[in-house]
Amino acid sequence: MPAEPGALSLPGLDVPAAAPRRGWRPPRFPLAVIGLFVAAAMAAPLLGLPDPHAQALRDRFKPPGWQEAGSWKHPLGTDRLGRDLLSRIVWGARVSLAAGVLTVLVASAFGAAVGLTAGYYGGRVDATLMRITDATMSFPVILLALILAVTVGPSFANVVTAIAVILWARYARVIRAQVLTLMQLDFVAQARIAGAGAWRIITRHLLPNTLGTLLVLVTLQIGYVIILEASLSFLGAGIPPPTPAWGSMIAEGRDFVTSAWWVSLFPGLAILLVVLAFNLLGDWLRDTFDPKLRQL
Amino acid sequence: MSRPVVDVRDLHTHLVTRWGTVKAVDGVSFSVGEGETLGLVGESGSGKSMTCLSLLRLVPRPAARILGGQVWLDGEDLLAKSEAEMRKIRGRRIAMILQDPMSSLNPVFSIGMQMREAVALYHGLRGRGLAARAAELLAAVRIPSPAERLRAFPHQLSGGMRQRVVGAMAIAAPPRLLIADEPTTSLDLTIQAQYLGLLEELQERHRLALVFVTHNLGIVARICDRVAVMYAGRIVEMGPVRRLFTRPAHPYSRALLESIPRLGARAARLTAIEGQPPDLARLPAGCAFAPRCPSVMDRCRVETPPETVVEAGHVTRCWLEAPGAGAPAGGRPA
Numbered sequence: 001m002p003a004e005p006g007a008l009s010l011p012g013l014d015v016p017a018a019a020p021r022r023g024w025r026p027p028r029f030p031l032a033v034i035g036l037f038v039a040a041a042m043a044a045p046l047l048g049l050p051d052p053h054a055q056a057l058r059d060r061f062k063p064p065g066w067q068e069a070g071s072w073k074h075p076l077g078t079d080r081l082g083r084d085l086l087s088r089i090v091w092g093a094r095v096s097l098a099a100g101v102l103t104v105l106v107a108s109a110f111g112a113a114v115g116l117t118a119g120y121y122g123g124r125v126d127a128t129l130m131r132i133t134d135a136t137m138s139f140p141v142i143l144l145a146l147i148l149a150v151t152v153g154p155s156f157a158n159v160v161t162a163i164a165v166i167l168w169a170r171y172a173r174v175i176r177a178q179v180l181t182l183m184q185l186d187f188v189a190q191a192r193i194a195g196a197g198a199w200r201i202i203t204r205h206l207l208p209n210t211l212g213t214l215l216v217l218v219t220l221q222i223g224y225v226i227i228l229e230a231s232l233s234f235l236g237a238g239i240p241p242p243t244p245a246w247g248s249m250i251a252e253g254r255d256f257v258t259s260a261w262w263v264s265l266f267p268g269l270a271i272l273l274v275v276l277a278f279n280l281l282g283d284w285l286r287d288t289f290d291p292k293l294r295q296l
Numbered sequence: 297m298s299r300p301v302v303d304v305r306d307l308h309t310h311l312v313t314r315w316g317t318v319k320a321v322d323g324v325s326f327s328v329g330e331g332e333t334l335g336l337v338g339e340s341g342s343g344k345s346m347t348c349l350s351l352l353r354l355v356p357r358p359a360a361r362i363l364g365g366q367v368w369l370d371g372e373d374l375l376a377k378s379e380a381e382m383r384k385i386r387g388r389r390i391a392m393i394l395q396d397p398m399s400s401l402n403p404v405f406s407i408g409m410q411m412r413e414a415v416a417l418y419h420g421l422r423g424r425g426l427a428a429r430a431a432e433l434l435a436a437v438r439i440p441s442p443a444e445r446l447r448a449f450p451h452q453l454s455g456g457m458r459q460r461v462v463g464a465m466a467i468a469a470p471p472r473l474l475i476a477d478e479p480t481t482s483l484d485l486t487i488q489a490q491y492l493g494l495l496e497e498l499q500e501r502h503r504l505a506l507v508f509v510t511h512n513l514g515i516v517a518r519i520c521d522r523v524a525v526m527y528a529g530r531i532v533e534m535g536p537v538r539r540l541f542t543r544p545a546h547p548y549s550r551a552l553l554e555s556i557p558r559l560g561a562r563a564a565r566l567t568a569i570e571g572q573p574p575d576l577a578r579l580p581a582g583c584a585f586a587p588r589c590p591s592v593m594d595r596c597r598v599e600t601p602p603e604t605v606v607e608a609g610h611v612t613r614c615w616l617e618a619p620g621a622g623a624p625a626g627g628r629p630a
Binding site for chain 2: 123185186187189190191192193194195196197204205208209211
């Protein structure tokens, strides 16, 4: 590097004149995809789409608009009952996104509370809570959802419950681990010296310092939950028909994949796009907030 | 001296560990008056920090337990208080500054938010008065342009600055007793000197009783009025700084003083203290310093030396000074 006149030059010390600045550059693709789906889901009734439940048996298995036999009345074609696929995907986005966000919020709130409690109190409280967490993590989500579907019947609420009841454990573990490190730092001791009680330390000192991690985890898990919900719906243990949900739409098209591929393909693509977007966003958040979370 | 601000009597704090019970604080007694500074010195693990935490009743639970003694603060026994009462005393009447300024402040909140929280807690101020008082406190610890600094986050300040902020929060109440646990250890030398000056100034202004924990005897000589030397959980010698520095009674204090380099002294090798600090879980009978003591006697290995008054205000725990014990045959090393 040619030394500028007057620049500091010491052997072994090579300071670039201007350090490259790391700007705040959120990734465009994930935000655009998520924004598009969220906007479409929220504005679904205003888009002038056909009723997602309206059956038209004469129009069944219409291929997408750009195909010879297709018509632009149904841009992505129709399913077995002649329902418009585009409309069902848009309405299905409501279900999938709501399930993803709601489940993750419930799970993260509960998991974070458990993690904070375990990490703060330590000792027996910690041991007990962590054993429960371990037990929860070893329980398969799909099995629980199937049990719920069989006993209580499949419903949106049951899907959210089944996933959240298992998913919180991951948050509990990650947050507890972080709280344990935070507890070693002097500002927690200093807060105690200043007369803060458990509630104050947990809410004012520990929780705010774990928010970055929580945000990363939440974003990464929304994608995971959308896939889980789709799997459950695919298996018939999720959102019951006729409510449009991406997983059950794929399942409905399964028998006709060779003749009417679009029925399964488009909801599948929707899942792929949304999950990919959430994962990319989560990756970016993780790199920005907390590079230590790489293994997640 | 009028009634001391804090009067610790026969304090016992034990730690239960995998290797046995450690008497981290073993019968410690001392008192500090208004505007007085007591230096607490001793090597790592001698029980200095545990003594301080015991005063606040913040020993690490469940391993540590305060088993006995009294801590009188302005005539009230803190060890008899409920936890809720203690929470009101912490910060308001006893404050403490910890060693590491890098982690003493919460990284996610601005200095202002943390300062205001402390002030609001102790004074019940709100709104503009609150912000003004916070800025005033920062100015009191000599932080330039305090109003601007209130908007800064901890990572934007240097270690010395952060330690000042911690100091400002500590005197927000202001407390009666301030415990400083090696507050200058991680600061560089010029900043150390400034910070010590600042502490003295704050103490002067608020007439604080100050307990200064350190293993730096130079700092003790500079700011303390009296000094207590701790070894293996006990105060082995306590007295006025000048007296203890010139005529230490306990062989351990003497050894400590001989192990610091002196300007102007003939360049001899520094004397190190032989041996290792004792394993606190397996303390020998008698005096804990006996295995390393140059003037050890048979009696030292059997019986614990009692507290002996060498001179008014100067006490030690050593058989050499005990009444009727007499000097050993070889005489006391000069």
